[in-house]
Amino acid sequence: MPVTKLVLLGLLLLLYFSVVFCNALDNRCWTLGDFNSPVLEKDGDIVIGGLFPMHYIAPETDHNYSKQPQHQECSGFDFRAFRWVQTMVFAIEEINSNSSLLPGVTLGYRILDSCDHVHTSLRSTLFLVNGTSSQTKANADDSAKCLSTAPVPAVIGLASSSPTRAVAQTLGPFGIPLISYFATCTCLTDKKEYPSFLRTVPSDVFQVHGLVQLVSHFGWRWVGTVGTDDDYSHYGIQAFTEQLERLGGCIAFHHTIPKAPSQAQIHAILNSLEGSTAQVIIAFATEGQLLELLVEAAHRNLTRRQWVASEAWVTAKLLTIPELHPVLAGTVGFAFRGTTIPGLAEFLLRVTPSPRPESVFTNMFWEELFGCRLGYKDGGDSKLSSLCTGSEDLMETENSYTDVSRVRISYNVYKAVYAIAHALHQLLQCGSKEQSSDHICKTESKFSPWQLLHYLKKVHFTNQFNEKVYFDNNGEPVPLYDIINWQKNDRGTIRFQMVGTYDGSAPDGQQLKIDEGLIQWAGGHTEVPVSLCTPLCPPGSRQTTRPGQPVCCFDCLPCAEGEISNISGATECIKCPQYYWPNNERISCVAGIEEFLSYHEIMGIILISLSLFGVAVATVITVIFFLFRSTPIVKANNSEMSFLLLLSLKLCFLCSLVFVGRPSPWTCRARQAAFGISFVLCISCILVKTIVVLLAFRSTMPGSISLKLFGPPQQRVFIFCCTTGQVILCACWLALAPPYPYKNTSYQGGKIVLECKDVWPLGFYLVLGYIGLLSCMCFTLAFLGRKLPDTFNEAKLITFSMLIFFAVWISFIPAYNSSPGKYTVAVEIFAILASTFGLLFCIFVPKCYVILLRPDLNTKKRMTGKISK
Numbered sequence: 129m130p131v132t133k134l135v136l137l138g139l140l141l142l143l144y145f146s147v148v149f150c151n152a153l154d155n156r157c158w159t160l161g162d163f164n165s166p167v168l169e170k171d172g173d174i175v176i177g178g179l180f181p182m183h184y185i186a187p188e189t190d191h192n193y194s195k196q197p198q199h200q201e202c203s204g205f206d207f208r209a210f211r212w213v214q215t216m217v218f219a220i221e222e223i224n225s226n227s228s229l230l231p232g233v234t235l236g237y238r239i240l241d242s243c244d245h246v247h248t249s250l251r252s253t254l255f256l257v258n259g260t261s262s263q264t265k266a267n268a269d270d271s272a273k274c275l276s277t278a279p280v281p282a283v284i285g286l287a288s289s290s291p292t293r294a295v296a297q298t299l300g301p302f303g304i305p306l307i308s309y310f311a312t313c314t315c316l317t318d319k320k321e322y323p324s325f326l327r328t329v330p331s332d333v334f335q336v337h338g339l340v341q342l343v344s345h346f347g348w349r350w351v352g353t354v355g356t357d358d359d360y361s362h363y364g365i366q367a368f369t370e371q372l373e374r375l376g377g378c379i380a381f382h383h384t385i386p387k388a389p390s391q392a393q394i395h396a397i398l399n400s401l402e403g404s405t406a407q408v409i410i411a412f413a414t415e416g417q418l419l420e421l422l423v424e425a426a427h428r429n430l431t432r433r434q435w436v437a438s439e440a441w442v443t444a445k446l447l448t449i450p451e452l453h454p455v456l457a458g459t460v461g462f463a464f465r466g467t468t469i470p471g472l473a474e475f476l477l478r479v480t481p482s483p484r485p486e487s488v489f490t491n492m493f494w495e496e497l498f499g500c501r502l503g504y505k506d507g508g509d510s511k512l513s514s515l516c517t518g519s520e521d522l523m524e525t526e527n528s529y530t531d532v533s534r535v536r537i538s539y540n541v542y543k544a545v546y547a548i549a550h551a552l553h554q555l556l557q558c559g560s561k562e563q564s565s566d567h568i569c570k571t572e573s574k575f576s577p578w579q580l581l582h583y584l585k586k587v588h589f590t591n592q593f594n595e596k597v598y599f600d601n602n603g604e605p606v607p608l609y610d611i612i613n614w615q616k617n618d619r620g621t622i623r624f625q626m627v628g629t630y631d632g633s634a635p636d637g638q639q640l641k642i643d644e645g646l647i648q649w650a651g652g653h654t655e656v657p658v659s660l661c662t663p664l665c666p667p668g669s670r671q672t673t674r675p676g677q678p679v680c681c682f683d684c685l686p687c688a689e690g691e692i693s694n695i696s697g698a699t700e701c702i703k704c705p706q707y708y709w710p711n712n713e714r715i716s717c718v719a720g721i722e723e724f725l726s727y728h729e730i731m732g733i734i735l736i737s738l739s740l741f742g743v744a745v746a747t748v749i750t751v752i753f754f755l756f757r758s759t760p761i762v763k764a765n766n767s768e769m770s771f772l773l774l775l776s777l778k779l780c781f782l783c784s785l786v787f788v789g790r791p792s793p794w795t796c797r798a799r800q801a802a803f804g805i806s807f808v809l810c811i812s813c814i815l816v817k818t819i820v821v822l823l824a825f826r827s828t829m830p831g832s833i834s835l836k837l838f839g840p841p842q843q844r845v846f847i848f849c850c851t852t853g854q855v856i857l858c859a860c861w862l863a864l865a866p867p868y869p870y871k872n873t874s875y876q877g878g879k880i881v882l883e884c885k886d887v888w889p890l891g892f893y894l895v896l897g898y899i900g901l902l903s904c905m906c907f908t909l910a911f912l913g914r915k916l917p918d919t920f921n922e923a924k925l926i927t928f929s930m931l932i933f934f935a936v937w938i939s940f941i942p943a944y945n946s947s948p949g950k951y952t953v954a955v956e957i958f959a960i961l962a963s964t965f966g967l968l969f970c971i972f973v974p975k976c977y978v979i980l981l982r983p984d985l986n987t988k989k990r991m992t993g994k995i996s997k
Contacts (some may be wrong), residue, residue, distance in 0.1 A: 165201075165241060165252065166488035168213065172236025176220065176548060177256040179242040179249060179285030179295065180213045182206055182489055184416035186245030202243035204416065205496040208445060208528040208537070209287065210489065211476065212309065213239055215538040216284060218475045219545035230553055232568030238279070241489070242286050244414070249291035253298055256280045281577045282307065282584075284544045287537075288414065289313030289360035296322040303578035307547065309540035312439065313359050314367060317602045324581050326603035328540040328547065332364045334607035334632035335439055335462050339410065340371040341630075341640045342436070342460070342611070350661040350680045351408040351436075352381040352401065356417045364412040364438065378661065378680035380406035385417055394424050401430060407659040408434045415444035422447065426455045434650040434657045437461025442612050443536055445528030448622040457622065458650035459614040462630065466536035466610060467593050473532045477522045497525060534624075536610075543597050543605075550597075551583040607632030615648045664697035668714035671699055687714045707871060709878040720873065724882040725788050725950040725957075732788050735957050742781035742965055749972045750774045756979045761986045766820050768840060772847070773813035773971070779806035780964040784957045796867040796884035801858040803960060804895040808854035810967065811899060812847040814926055815906040821923050822913045854898055861891035872949070881949035896937070903933055922971070929970035936963040 169175075183202035220235045240252035257280055282305040286292045292311035299306050300323045308316075308327040316322055317331055343351060353368065355361030361384070369379050381404050383397045398421070401409065411418060418441060431454040441447060442461035481487060481494040481502055491502055500516040522530060532538070552558075556569035588598040599605065611628035628642030649657055665671045665684035670693055673682050687693055691701035692710045704710060704717035711718050726732050753762055753770055762770065783802035786795055820843070870885035886892055907930035913923035940959040947955045978985050 165248075165255075166485075166492075167255075168217075168237070168239040168486055168489050170217075170220075170236045170238075170486070172220075172224075172234040174233060174552060175236040175238050175280055176216075176545070177280035177283035177285075178213065178216050178237060178239035179252055179256075179283060179291075180216075180239060181209045181244035181287045182213065182241045182492070183243050184209075184414070186243045186248060202241060202245070202248065205492055206416070206446075207493070207497070210493050211529045211532070211535075212287075212538055212541050213489065214476055214479065215469070215472060215535070215541045216545055218469075218472055219542045221475075222471070223545065223549045229549055230556070230558060230569060233552070233556065233558075235549065239489075242291055244286075244288050244291065244416070246291050246294045249286055249295050250298060253283070253295045256283060257299070257302070257304060280304070281575070281580050282548050284309065284541065284548075286311060288358065289316065289363070290358040292316065292325075293322070293359060296325040300324045303576065303581050305548075305577060305581045305584050307544040307584075309544050310440075310537055311360075313363050315359060315363050317604065319602060324577070326547075326584060326599050328543040328597075328605050329439075329464055329537075330607035330609070330632065331602075331604055332360070333367065334630075335609065336364060336367040336371060337632065338462055338609060338630040338640060339368060339436065339438075340375065340377075342462075342642070343372065343377065343408070343410075344375055345640060345642065346656050347664075348408045348434075348657075348659040349377045350380050350406050350659050351377065351410055352383075352404055352406040353379055353410045353412070354383050354385065354397070354418075354421070355412040356385045356414070357387055360440065361412040365410075368410060368412075376679065378678040380404050380661065385413065385421060387417075389420065394421055397421060398425055398428060398430060401425070401433065402428075405661060407432070407657050408436060410436045410438075411441070412438045413440060415441040415446040419446065422452050422455055426451050429454070431455055432651055434659070435459040435461075437612075439463055439609070443624050445531060448614075450620070453616060453620075453622065456614055457616050457652070458648050460627070460647065461612055462609045463612045463624070464536040464540060464610070465595075465608040466534040467539050467595075468532070468534055469539065469542060472535070472538070473530075476530060476532065479522065481516070493529070494520070497522075497527070497529070543591065543595075546589075546591060547584060547587050547597055547599075548580075550589050551580055551587045554587070555580055555583045611642055613647050665693075666696060667692075667694050667698070668710075669693060669698070670701045671697065692717055707873065707880055718878075720878055720880040722871075722880045722882055723950055724790055725953045726790075727788055731950075731954055735954065735961070736785065736788060738961050739781045739784045739957075742961060742968065743778050746774050746778045746781065746968060749968070749976055752976055752979060753972075756986075759979060759986050761975055761978055766817055766843075769813050769817050769820070769843065770972075773810060773817070776806060776810035776813055777964055777968050780810055780960060782806075784960045787953050787957050791869040791882050791884050793866075793868060796869055797862050799884060800867065800892055800895060801862060803956075804854050804858050804899065805851060807899050807960075807963075808902060809847070809851050810964075811902040811906055812850040814929075814967070814971070815850070815902060815909070816843045816846055818906055818909045818913065818923060818926050821926075822909055850902060854895065857891075857894060857898060861888065861895070864888070865891060875948045879949070883949070883952065900937065903930060903937075906930055907934070925971050925974060929967045932966035932970060933963045936966065 168178075183204050184206050185204035186202055187200035216239065217237060220237050223229055224234055238256060240255065242249040242252055283295070283299065284307050286295060286308060287310040289311045292306070292308050293313070293316065296306050296316065300321070303324050305324050305326060308325070308329065310329055311327060312329055312332040312335065314331050314333045314336075316325055316327070317333075319325075351372070353365050355365045365382065369382075372379070381400055383400060385397070386393055433455075435456055435458075437459050439462050442459070442463045443466075447456060479490055479493070481491045483502075494516065495501055498516060498520045500514045500520070503515045535542075553569070555575055558569040585599055585603070588596070590596050596606065607630075609630040609632075610626045611630060613625045613627045614622050615625045617623045625646060625648075627644075627646040628640065630640050632639060644656070649655070661678065661681040662671075662683075665682070669684045669686050671682040672685055673679050687701035687710065690709065691703050692714050693701045694715050701714075707720050708717040709720050710716070725735075727736065750771065753767065753774070756762055757767055779802075783799075783806050786799050786802055789795065865886075865888035867884040867886050870883055872881040872883055872885075873879075875881050907927065910923045910926035910930060936959050940955065943955045944952060944959075
């Protein structure tokens with residue numbers, strides 16, 4: 129803030145010129161200006177300074193720099209801050225009565241009101257380090273030590289981060305230690321800028337990290353933030369936002385409460401809260417800054433929001449008034465580790481008003497608490513209508529001052545006082561062998577604030593609550609927090625229930641410990657509130673961001689084929705392993721169903737049955753031909769070739785059985801080889817029969833040499849050579865690139881088709897082509913002999929059977945290539961069976977008909993056609 133920096137620069141110049149005047153003007157230190165704010169003080173060998181926000185409403189700053197601004201009093205007395213003041217006094221008196229800590233040394237105090245304001249805090253700070261008199265005589269030798277021998281070697285304060293930064297920058301160059309009990313801004317860890325700053329309260333960096341873990345723990349990804357126009361809110365909200373976004377969360381809105389907000393600004397903030405879908409609000413502010421906003425929220429019945437409090441207001445009694453119960457009941461937040469300090473409650477109740485000047489804060493407290501004015505006040509112009517009767521009893525009151533069941537900020541003040549005492553104990557050599565026999569510290573030796581700061585950084589002790597008190601390299605304590613929940617008790621008042629803890633020094637994953645069963649949520653709900661821009665995508669889908677919107681606002685898309693998501697809110701789907709497919713909900717991968725032409729399914733049973741039926745028919749025909757082998761029709765059709773043809777047809781029927789069942793390495797190799805060889809044997813026999821018919825009818829002379837050249841031995845050699853060619857082709861194919869069992873997943877999701885994969889598909893087509901070549905030769909020869917003069921011309925039957933054979937296998941090729949999965953095998957089996965049945969029926973059934981039903985036609989004369997019709 130430019131104005132603050134200008135004021136700070138002016139005050140530093142003022143301090144500098146004070147030192148110059150101390151050296152230049154008659155060896156005297158001069159305090160320029162006046163300071164007439166009330167002071168709570170007590171003399172001692174060593175006086176400790178204190179700065180506390182006993183009022184939380186600062187006067188308006190006069191920005192007219194043409195004249196000296198007039199001092200104005202602060203307003204809004206803070207009972208909780210007065211308890212902090214009394215805790216400091218209590219700790220000092222406790223140390224003074226302790227014979228083992230600082231023996232022979234009496235601690236005093238000088239406490240002023242910081243008013244939670246930068247300008248007032250700086251004025252009070254300069255008053256502490258410069259003393260109370262307007263002119264202090266200094267010896268020539270000590271003229272350079274006007275500030276190094278300041279009456280206050282250490283200061284305990286302040287409560288807010290912005291005033292603390294200003295004071296720490298002022299005291300840092302002079303090495304005067306400043307120990308804060310409530311300033312948590314991360315910015316104060318910079319030792320170059322704040323070399324003399326320490327604190328007994330953890331830095332915001334730990335609280336922010338804990339708040340992010342808390343928000344993530346409850347699944348709140350869509351939250352709003354509210355802060356004030358100061359360093360505490362700016363740094364805290366910025367760090368919270370960055371960490372939350374790294375974890376995938378989003379800030380739905382952010383509002384800054386001005387220092388003196390107008391009604392229009394308050395209404396604008398509340399309108400935004402009401403219009404947002406975010407159900408969780410994180411507030412980084414003090415109770416005084418939030419009060420007006422929350423009161424207006426209660427008037428507008430804005431009660432369905434879950435408030436998450438920072439440590440600045442999570443235990444503030446000021447906000448527990450009945451009017452705010454509907455709004456704040458159920459609040460959760462981080463609070464500093466608290467305890468019960470023995471004797472503090474009794475000490476606080478001993479406070480009484482007095483006409484002495486040092487009791488001015490007590491008198492203010494008394495008047496604010498009981499709403500009366502003290503009779504000894506001069507002027508009688510008090511705005512309070514009645515006089516205090518003297519019968520007022522603090523024990524009958526219930527406010528943040530008397531609530532000491534588990535103090536937190538007061539405990540930080542208490543630790544700060546003891547840290548200074550232990551550092552002084554070491555500085556004054558109270559525990560060394562050189563101390564006197566009566567165990568009195570060396571108070572005669574002078575020391576500078578720099579020396580005290582050195583010992584403060586090294587202080588390390590365990591207090592009476594078994595807590596280790598020390599400062600790390602950045603002047604930070606151990607980060608310990610209690611998680612507090614605002615719950616309404618049976619009397620209708622708010623109580624602060626501890627529901628968990630946070631230890632910033634613990635390993636990741638073990639820092640946050642919370643008992644959800646103890647929490648009462650906003651609106652009296654028993655379930656965790658939901659705060660999402662878009663509900664998390666269910667398992668089986670993934671989320672995709674909407675263009676131009678935060679990542680927390682998204683659409684849900686089902687996982688693609690072969691992918692799953694088994695958690696809610698998945699951003700990416702997981703691809704299933706090989707041979708696994710998603711279930712119907714796409715939330716888990718299940719093993720694919722293996723598919724192959726099985727012996728047990730209907731289609732397999734039908735094909736096997738047809739194959740066996742064909743074998744049976746061929747066997748029956750073989751038996752018939754054997755029984756009637758001496759008849760003309762059997763003899764005329766080359767009985768030896770007929771029996772060999774019937775055998776090859778049986779092999780064709782049986783080879784289809786190899787195609788059924790689970791593919792294995794041997795069945796994949798045997799399938800095509802058995803098919804190719806058996807069909808070549810079959811077609812070779814038919815080709816021989818065709819050649820024999822042509823030669824027999826084309827010979828004009830009996831005993832023609834052509835029949836002798838193609839007699840039975842030559843026929844057998846011809847069949848053997850044709851079949852051997854196919855055998856060699858199949859052997860080369862299977863030896864060089866044999867088919868192998870393959871799990872094919874490309875046909876249909878969820879199914880694994882077990883098939884025989886051809887490494888070299890050309891091999892199969894060469895086998896099929898060889899069969900086709902022989903078939904074409906056979907068909908051509910049979911077609912040429914179809915009109916031979918014979919009553920029962922076998923060439924006609926062969927021609928017709930070859931036509932059926934061609935029709936089957938020509939239609940087989942496109943059907944084979946287009947059939948999916950097991951149907952590819954079924955198509956090939958069907959082609960084998962259909963072509964085999966065609967050959968069997970066309971060639972042999974007419975002959976069996978003549979043999980069995982028309983024996984009159986089974987004569988030589990009838991076969992040669994010499995009987996007249």
